[in-house]
Amino acid sequence: MGQNSRAGDERAVARWRDIVGADAVADDEATLTAASHNTSAFPSRRVVAVLRPSDPDQVARIVQVAREEKVPLHPYSTGRNWGLGSRLPVQDGCALLDLSALNRIREVDTTGRYAIVEPGVTQLQLADHLAAHAPDLVANVTGSSPHSSVLGNLLERGTGFRRHRADEVRGLEVVLGTGQRIRTGLWAGEGTRQLHHYAHGIGPRLDGLFLQSNLGIVTAAVVDLLPRQEHLRLLMFTLSETALPGVVDAVRGLFLRGTLRSIVHIFNDKRILAMTDSDRVPTWTGAVAVDGTQEQVALATADAERTLSAAGATVRVIGAEDAGQPDADPIVTAMYDVHTGRPTTAFLHGLYQSVPGKETPADPDVLDGTTVGYLACMPVAAVDGQTVADLVATIEKTCADHGLVPAIAVNPTGPDYLESVVNLYFDRTDPEQEESARACNTELHRRLYEDGFRFYRVGVETMETLTTWDTAPWEAIGLLKDALDPDGILSPGRYARVF
Numbered sequence: 001m002g003q004n005s006r007a008g009d010e011r012a013v014a015r016w017r018d019i020v021g022a023d024a025v026a027d028d029e030a031t032l033t034a035a036s037h038n039t040s041a042f043p044s045r046r047v048v049a050v051l052r053p054s055d056p057d058q059v060a061r062i063v064q065v066a067r068e069e070k071v072p073l074h075p076y077s078t079g080r081n082w083g084l085g086s087r088l089p090v091q092d093g094c095a096l097l098d099l100s101a102l103n104r105i106r107e108v109d110t111t112g113r114y115a116i117v118e119p120g121v122t123q124l125q126l127a128d129h130l131a132a133h134a135p136d137l138v139a140n141v142t143g144s145s146p147h148s149s150v151l152g153n154l155l156e157r158g159t160g161f162r163r164h165r166a167d168e169v170r171g172l173e174v175v176l177g178t179g180q181r182i183r184t185g186l187w188a189g190e191g192t193r194q195l196h197h198y199a200h201g202i203g204p205r206l207d208g209l210f211l212q213s214n215l216g217i218v219t220a221a222v223v224d225l226l227p228r229q230e231h232l233r234l235l236m237f238t239l240s241e242t243a244l245p246g247v248v249d250a251v252r253g254l255f256l257r258g259t260l261r262s263i264v265h266i267f268n269d270k271r272i273l274a275m276t277d278s279d280r281v282p283t284w285t286g287a288v289a290v291d292g293t294q295e296q297v298a299l300a301t302a303d304a305e306r307t308l309s310a311a312g313a314t315v316r317v318i319g320a321e322d323a324g325q326p327d328a329d330p331i332v333t334a335m336y337d338v339h340t341g342r343p344t345t346a347f348l349h350g351l352y353q354s355v356p357g358k359e360t361p362a363d364p365d366v367l368d369g370t371t372v373g374y375l376a377c378m379p380v381a382a383v384d385g386q387t388v389a390d391l392v393a394t395i396e397k398t399c400a401d402h403g404l405v406p407a408i409a410v411n412p413t414g415p416d417y418l419e420s421v422v423n424l425y426f427d428r429t430d431p432e433q434e435e436s437a438r439a440c441n442t443e444l445h446r447r448l449y450e451d452g453f454r455f456y457r458v459g460v461e462t463m464e465t466l467t468t469w470d471t472a473p474w475e476a477i478g479l480l481k482d483a484l485d486p487d488g489i490l491s492p493g494r495y496a497r498v499f
Contacts, residue, residue: 005070005093008069008070008071009048009049009069009071011069012048012049012065012066012069012071012095013025013027013048013049013095015065015069016049016051016062016065016095019053019058019061019062019065020051020052020053020054020058020062024051024052024053024054024101025049025050025051025052026049026050027048027049027050031050032047032049032050034369035047035050035087035096036087036088037086037368037369038082038085038086038087038088038368039082039083039086039367039368039370039372039373039374039428040082040083040084040085040086040373040374040375040459040461041373041428041434041437041438042085042088042459042460042461044088045088045089045091045092045094046092046093047089047094047095047096048071048093048094048095049095049096050095050096050098051073051095051096051097051098052098052100052101053097053099053101053102054101054102055102056102056173056175056181056219056220059097059099059102059175059217059219060175060179060180060181061179062097063175063176063177063178063179063217063489063490064179066095066487066489067177067178067179067487067489070487070489071093071094071095071489072089072091072093072094072095072488072489072490072491072492073094073095073096073097073217073489073490073491074087074089074090074094074095074096074097074491074494075096075097075099075119075217075490075491076096076097076098076099076152077099077100077119077120077149077151077152077155078100078119078120078122078147078148078149078152079098079100079368080144080145080147080148080149080152080365080367081152081156082144082367082368082374082376083374083375083376083423083459084156084376084457084458084459084460085459085460085461086368087368088460089460089491089492089493089494090460090463090464090491090492090493090494091492091493091498094491094492097217099118099119099120099217099219100119100120100149101120102118102119102120102219102220103118103119103120103121103122103125104117104118104121105117105118105121105125105126105129106118106220108129108130108133108134108137108225109194109196110134110136110137111194112194112196112197113137113224113225113226113227114170114196114222114223114224114225115129115130115139115222115223115225116220116221116222116223117150117151117220117221117223118151118219118220119149119151119152119218119219119220120149121149121150121151122146122147122148122149122150123139123141123142123144123145123146123147123148123149123150123343124146124147124343126139126150127139127141127146127341127342127343130225130341134225135228136227136228137225137226137227137228138225138226138227138228138340138341139160139225139226139341140160140161140162140163140165140168140225140226140341141160141161141338141341141342141343142158142159142160142161142165142338142343143161143338143344143347143348144158144343144347144348145343145345145348145364145365146343146344146345147365150223151218151220151221151223153165154166154168154169154211154221154223155210155211155212155218156211156212156457157211157212157456157457158457159263159411159413159419160263161262161263161265161289161338161339162226162262162263162289162339163262163263163413164263164413166208166211167224168223168224169199169207169211169221169222169223169224170185170187170196170199170221170222170223170224171183171184171185171186171187171195171196171199171201171207171221171222172184172185172187172206172207172210172218172220172221172222173187173218173219173220173221174210174216174217174218174219175216175217175219176215176216176484176485177215177216177484177485177486177487177488177489177490178484178485178486181219182206182216184201184205184206184207184210185198185199185200185201185205185207185222186198186201186202187201187222188201196222209480209484212457212495213477213494213495213496214481214485214490214491214492214493214494214495214496215480215481215484215485215490216484216485216490217490226341228341229291229292229293230291230292230293230294231291231292231293231294231296231297232289232290232291232297232319232320232339232340233289233290233291233297233301233317233318233319234287234288234289234290234317234318234319234323234332234335234336234339235286235287235288235289235290235301235304235305235308235315235316235317235318236285236286236287236315236316236318236332236335237285237286237287237308237313237314237315237316238281238282238284238285238286238313238314239282239283239284239286239311239312239313239314240282240283240284240312241283241284241392242312243284243311243312243313244266244283244284244385244388244389244392244410245385245386245388245389246311246312246385247266247284247286247308247311247312247313247385248266248383248384248385248388248410248412248418249311249384249385250307250308250310250311250313251264251308251383251412252383252384252412252415253307254303254304254307254308255383255412255414255415256415257303259290259300259303259304259307260288260290260300260304262288262289262290262291262339263288263411263412263413263414264286264287264288264411264412265286265287265288265409265411266284266285266286266287266409266410266411266412267284267285267286267407267408267409268283268284268406268407268408268409269281269282269283269284269285270354270405270406270407270408271350271407271408271409271423272285272331274350274351274353274354274407275330275331275334275346275347275349275350275353276329276330276331277329277330278329282314285331286313287335287339288304289339290304301317305317318332318335318336320336320340322336323335323336323337330346331346333346334346334347345364348360348364348365348367349364351367351372351374351423351425352364352367352370352372354407354423354425355372355373355425355426355427356427357427358370358371358372358427370428371427371428371429372425372427372428373425373426373427373428373433373434373437374423374424374425374426375423375424375426375437375438375440375441375459376421376422376423376424376459377395377421377422377424377441377444377445377448377455378419378420378421378422378455378456378457378458379391379419379420379422379448379453379454379455379456380417380418380419380420380453380454380455380456381417381418381420381453382416382417382418383412383414383415383416383417383418388410388418390451391410391420391448391453392408392410394447394448394451394453395408395420395422395444395448398440398443398444398447399422399424399440399444401440401443402436402437402439402440402443403436404424404426404436404437404440406422406423406424407422407423407424407425408420408421408422408423409421419456422444424437424440424441425437442462445458445462445465449469454471455471460494463493463494463495464493466495467496467497472495474496474497475497477496477497478496478497481496
């Protein structure tokens with residue numbers, strides 16, 4: 001790094017302290033080293049500073065300084081992008097923009113069924129707020145930590161247990177790379193009536209530009225909420241490997257005729273064994289919520305039971321009384337909780353238990369600081385039985401070649417596409433395990449791509465390779481980057497080529 005660059009870093013840090021206060025800027029060696037710790041064992045990055053603004057105006061001023069001093073910024077919400085890089089930027093030389101102090105729930109509209117949340121609002125914070133102030137509404141939660149960011153997961157196009165998070169966006173508040181602040185949809189204007197009933201707004205819809213992108217820093221979002229239904233049943237079903245293609249086709253049929261409206265999650269035995277009380281489980285276990293009136297639930301449950309059973313699955317219907325039993329299997333309780341909008345640590349505990357010899361710490365959110373290794377590969381595929389069989393075969397063969405057993409989830413979101421999550425666990429104190437896991441993850445992405453599969457989300461170590469593939473109109477994305485972030489100071493290389 002040249003003297004001019006270092007001087008620019010120092011000037012930027014001094015100016016940022018004037019904006020957010022000395023306590024909200026850290027550039028000491030210990031903090032910068034800790035910022036690169038990640039459960040995936042990705043190499044550390046050179047980080048200029050860690051900034052912690054507390055309001056959107058400070059974010060805009062920070063961006064302006066970054067432009068003037070030519071110091072890139074890498075924003076994150078709460079930093080729990082585990083398996084994909086945690087808080088790491090793609091490239092060296094960034095200042096990390098920790099948005100966790102922007103943690104206000106600005107509004108909950110019970111009639112319009114939405115909440116306006118900032119990046120630091122966690123799943124647990126929103127769930128508790130709704131339980132206290134809007135009990136007829138629930139949030140669509142994920143299996144990640146209760147303390148993970150609602151907005152951060154949404155911006156990565158994460159998936160909750162009920163539906164795709166990106167489908168919940170009704171408007172965004174964004175600081176562009178120019179320092180300009182904008183709002184999207186009808187939120188762009190002012191009005192005396194409720195503005196968030198029509199997410200599209202007028203003119204080009206801009207929301208999608210800021211999901212999985214480095215075109216702006218999102219400081220708030222209007223997110224859709226789910227109405228709490230009169231009646232809910234959780235269908236859990238088990239099946240063999242040979243039955244998986246037929247069950248996937250059966251699930252597609254259930255979606256097509258309107259029986260199912262929530263995402264179906266199907267986990268392999270590696271995923272389930274880490275969470276259940278049993279020491280033997282079927283090869284695959286699935287779960288889906290059915291809710292509505294008592295009559296609707298009865299009809300949907302009967303159809304789903306009949307259809308899945310005919311495809312070779314064994315179905316169990318679970319209600320609140322079953323999940324709440326003192327001796328209920330932890331996997332049953334956890335599945336019921338998340339489908340009713342309550343985040344849980346059960347899935348995070350399962351991650352720790354997937355690495356032999358590791359214990360879950362008192363605070364499971366310290367994952368990046370432990371010796372548990374975790375990498376994720378996230379392909380997307382059509383909801384088609386043979387396609388899923390091919391996908392699973394490629395995953396299992398690739399992992400076997402590297403001596404690993406993958407934890408796999410196959411999640412049909414509707415009749416058209418499913419998202420798969422492939423988790424690779426390893427002991428970070430064992431160099432051979434770490435090397436095998438990282439080599440496997442790289443090979444898995446390559447083989448799946450060559451076999452015709454694509455990805456809905458990737459880690460920071462895969463992004464440069466991703467932009468050499470024909471997965472997106474990268475040159476057009478570059479034109480947008482030039483317009484919205486002309487100095488290229490927002491997360492260089494994040495879901496974008498560096499031209």
